[in-house]
Amino acid sequence: MVTIVLAGVGLYWFQPWKLWEDETVEEAFPSVAPTAAGPELTTSVLPPASTSPSPAEEGPRTVAQGSLISHEHLTTGTVKLIRLPDGSHTVRLENLDTSNGPDLRVWLTDAPVKEGLAGWRVFDDGKYVSLGKLKGNKGDQNYVVPAGTDLSGLSSVAIWCDRFDVSFGAAELA
Numbered sequence: 001m002v003t004i005v006l007a008g009v010g011l012y013w014f015q016p017w018k019l020w021e022d023e024t025v026e027e028a029f030p031s032v033a034p035t036a037a038g039p040e041l042t043t044s045v046l047p048p049a050s051t052s053p054s055p056a057e058e059g060p061r062t063v064a065q066g067s068l069i070s071h072e073h074l075t076t077g078t079v080k081l082i083r084l085p086d087g088s089h090t091v092r093l094e095n096l097d098t099s100n101g102p103d104l105r106v107w108l109t110d111a112p113v114k115e116g117l118a119g120w121r122v123f124d125d126g127k128y129v130s131l132g133k134l135k136g137n138k139g140d141q142n143y144v145v146p147a148g149t150d151l152s153g154l155s156s157v158a159i160w161c162d163r164f165d166v167s168f169g170a171a172e173l174a
Contacts, residue, residue, distance in 0.1 A: 021100050025136035030060055030082060030090045060084050066171035069113060071120045072161065073099035075169025079157045081145075089145040091131055091157055097138050103163040104134035106143050110153045113172040120166050123158040134159060 064081040077096035083089055091108060109128040113119060131143035145151070158170040 022138055023100060023136035025139040025141045027135075027139075027141050029140075030084060030092065030142050058085060060090075063089075064173035066113075066157070066173050068093075068096070068098075068159070068169045068171045069115060069119075070169050071167040072164075073101070073168045075099075075159060079171040079173065081151070081157075081173055088147065089149070089151065091143045091145060092140070093143075093157075094140050096136075096141065098159055098168050100137040101161050101163075101168065103161060104137070104168065105160045105162050106131040106134055107158045107160045108145065108149075108151075108154045109156050109158055111156055111158070111170075113156050113170045119170065123156070123160055123167055123170065124165060127153065128158075129154065130160075 061083050062080045063083050066079050068075050068077045068079060070076070075096075075098040077098075078094045080092040080094065081089060082092055091106065093106070107123055107128045107130055109123045110126045111122045111128070114122060129146065129149055131145065135141045154173075156170055156172050159168040160166075161168060
C-alpha cells in the first residue's frame with residue numbers, strides 16, 4: 001500500500017507524461033493592450049516606469065529582443081519586449097520550442113543569462129516578475145507586463161519551472 005501511495009505522489013509531483021505532450025499556441029502579434037486582469041506579480045513590485053507613448057509612436061515597437069538558449073531542457077526561439085501604442089509592454093515568445101513540464105512560468109528578470117549548468121538556477125536570485133504560466137511549449141505567444149513594472153534592470157526572460165526551481169531556457173534582452 002505504501003508503494004502505491006509513493007508512486008502516486010511521485011507521478012503527481014514529476015508529471016513525466018508532460019515530456020511527451022506538446023501544447024502549441026499561435027497568438028497574433030500584439031496590437032493593443034488586452035483589457036483582461038493582469039498576470040500575477042512575484043517577489044517585489046518594482047517602482048512604476050514612465051508609460052507615456054511618444055507622439056510619433058503609432059504601432060507596436062520591439063524595444064529589446066534576444067534568442068533563447070537551453071538550460072535544463074533543449075529550448076529555442078526568440079523573445080521580444082514590445083511597447084504598445086498606449087505605453088504598455090508585452091513579452092512575445094516567437095517560434096518557441098521547449099519541453100513541456102510541471103508549473104512552467106515566463107519570468108522577466110534582472111539575472112544574467114549564463115550558458116550551461118551555471119545558468120540553470122540564477123533567475124530567482126534577484127528581481128523578477130512572473131508574467132504567468134507558460135501557455136504552451138511550442139509556438140508564438142504573448143505575455144502582458146504588469147502596469148507599473150519598472151523595466152530598468154530587467155534584462156532577461158526565463159522559462160522557469162517553479163516546481164523544481166530551474167530554468168528550461170532563457171534569453172538576454174538587448
